[in-house]
Amino acid sequence: MMLDRPPSRAALASKPGEHAAAIDDVVIGGGFFGCSLALYLRQTLGRRVVLLEAGSDLLLRASHSNQARVHNGYHYPRSLLTALRSRVNYPRFLEQFRDCVDQAFDKYYAVSRNFSKVTANQFRSFCTTIGAPITPAPAAIRKLFDPDLIEAVFTVQECAFDAVKLRHKMAALLAQHGVDVRCGTEAVRVRARADSRLLVECADGDRGHEIAAKRVYNCTYSRTNRLLASSSLPLIPLKHEVTEIALVEVPDAIKHLGITVMCGPFFSVMPFPSRGLHSFSHVRYTPHCQWQDVPDQPYMDPYAVLANRVPQSNFPRMVLDARRYMPILAGCRHVDSLMEVKTVLPRSDMDDSRPILLRRDQGLPNLDCIMGAKIDNVFDMIESVAGTAAVVGRESA
Ligand SMILES: Cc1cc2nc3c(=O)[nH]c(=O)nc-3n(C[C@H](O)[C@H](O)[C@H](O)COP(=O)(O)OP(=O)(O)OC[C@H]3O[C@@H](n4cnc5c(N)ncnc54)[C@H](O)[C@@H]3O)c2cc1C
Known part of the structure; x- marks a missing residue:
């Protein structure tokens, strides 16, 4: 269930059996980007990852409702970098x-x-x-x-x-590698704890709970700023x-x-x-x-x-x-x-470019915001998070 307003702090309680030290990363948003990132963190870096998705299943929003084009560069004569990245990806x-x-x-x-x-x-x-x-x-x-x-x-x-095949594939990979996927769970606010962990306040149905993690990734695409606004953190244009x-x-x-x-x-x-x-x-x-x-x-x-x-x-x-x-x-x-x-990103209007957005520590240490502008950007995103990207047309700060 989507909430218009976050539940009160009193309504939030840790899930029974949730050990604060057990979770390294929380990825918020189970679109193609959140799923891919959660998989990378778990599969490649061996981190303990929880993936939160507000909807009833993965990849039901922008990752489904789009034109389904796998870009091969042709579309971007006004942005050579975007065209070349498409050719690579x-x-x-x-x-x-x-x-x-x-x-x-x-x-x-x-x-x-x-x-x-x-x-x-x-x-x-x-x-x-x-x-x-x-x-x-x-x-x-x-x-x-x-x-x-x-x-x-x-x-x-x-x-x-095929976005439905992509959903099934991502769900199977996440399960195979042991990512804790929680659909029907909305992240409503993020705040810092005294021990430098972040606390994600979640709502699932009428209940609420908190998850503590070392790092939180906001991969909610069009809703990137909603989490920031409800957490009283600076918005991204x-x-x-x-x-x-x-x-x-x-x-x-x-x-x-x-x-x-x-x-x-x-x-x-x-x-x-x-x-x-x-x-x-x-x-x-x-x-x-x-x-x-x-x-x-x-x-x-x-x-x-x-x-x-x-x-x-x-x-x-x-x-x-x-x-x-x-x-x-x-x-x-x-x-x-x-x-x-x-x-x-507002600048895309000018030059039709499609860079990824990667904002490290957006308003809080260890809170990262990530947004891709097209499906194949996912490789640039992973390389940027891994710190191995050469030139990816990245908007970062
Ligand atoms: C009309 C249109 C056409 C497009 N055409 C193409 C195309 O042809 N080719 C291409 O490559 N790209 C295309 N794109 C872009 C592409 O769809 C996006 O870049 C991509 O889907 C973004 O993936 P995502 O995972 O970031 O977002 P999403 O798939 O939207 O995932 C975000 C997820 O976060 C969840 N969420 C939101 N708030 C919360 C919260 N507080 N707590 C928990 N979960 C939350 C949502 O339910 C959602 O599942 C198009 C986009 C649109 C809209």
């Missing part, structure tokens, strides 16, 4: 999570004649620079696009991940958007295709493996509203912002625009929409 992701990805579709990137931030030539030479495979798309594919609006179409190598990824059935002729028109106010349609559908997103219509967490300003819980919105789909607008470029998209049938909060 793509094969690593495929190697470790091959059983969780769908590679059985052909992927195409198209460049618009108007409003695009890159031309076809610029895109081709950018791909050459980052070493990303690119060839002109076959004529049968080019015919799907309006040649008056689309300058060029390229065949590229990119795949999609973050930008949030309520987003909509539409899930659609596409016409048979494009069932085995993934399409992205870039880079500007365009769209993507690509397989969404865990539902056997395609995701449909549009740069203009996927974001429904946005706001920023600003230090010293009143704080809004992103989950509450999302929960309090009247759900209304932007899919009709997405398809109305996209079908001008690809008339066949008029035949898409809207099945569902995934609404989720997307959180990025």
Whole structure:
């Protein structure tokens, strides 16, 4: 159960049998990042780890409700570092999570004649620079696009991940390596204890308890600042958007295709493996509203912002625009929409970069905040935590 307000201190008590000295690390947030970090701490460093997840299961929030693209660099012509990190991490992701990805579709990137931030030539030479495979798309594919609006179409190598398979895989690995996973348990506040351990106040249902640990990792993504706010700690400037990824059935002729028109106010349609559908997103219509967490300003819980919105789909607008470029998209049938909060560092707006956030000792010694901007960032995150990262496009302080 999610609590709007933390329980009173009196309602909190240590769980029976909980030995304060027994736990090294508490990881808060069972998304892909929290799970991966907990696994690393346990498996590689041999630490005793508790993973707290407020929801009923792992990977139910942003790690599930996204576009499912495993980035291979193509998406980031405006941020060479992000593109290059994607190129490094793509094969690593495929190697470790091959059983969780769908590679059985052909992927195409198209460049618009108007409003695009890159031309076809610029895109081709950018791909050459980052070493990303690119060839002109076959004529049968080019015919799907309006040649008056689309300058060029390229065949590229990119795949999609299945978030449900990823959830099962992470849960099995966590169990295998002995991470203590507690779903349905929300961390409501963190404070320091006299012996330099941190105390995490938790709520599970109507009960509360405390966990003492040497180090606490806040991996709650859009809710990073919620824990900080409720612990009276300084906030990190973050930008949030309520987003909509539409899930659609596409016409048979494009069932085995993934399409992205870039880079500007365009769209993507690509397989969404865990539902056997395609995701449909549009740069203009996927974001429904946005706001920023600003230090010293009143704080809004992103989950509450999302929960309090009247759900209304932007899919009709997405398809109305996209079908001008690809008339066949008029035949898409809207099945569902995934609404989720997307959180990025404010600077990402300027250069479209996707660095990880790693804040050590955020307001309290041994309280670290970690946020990744895309799934494959997870390798950069682990290297940063391990202190072995060379250049990872990291926002740290
Ligand atoms: C619309 C959209 C499209 C995207 N598209 C892509 C894409 O195509 N490819 C890509 O690589 N990335 C994409 N991303 C980014 C990617 O989804 C995120 O970078 C990634 O999922 C973040 O993982 P996480 O574990 O940090 O967050 P989450 O998966 O959100 O995990 C955070 C967890 O913390 C839990 N939690 C929150 N508060 C508490 C608390 N107080 N106590 C305990 N638990 C708590 C939540 O329940 C949640 O499970 C997209 C994101 C969005 C929103």
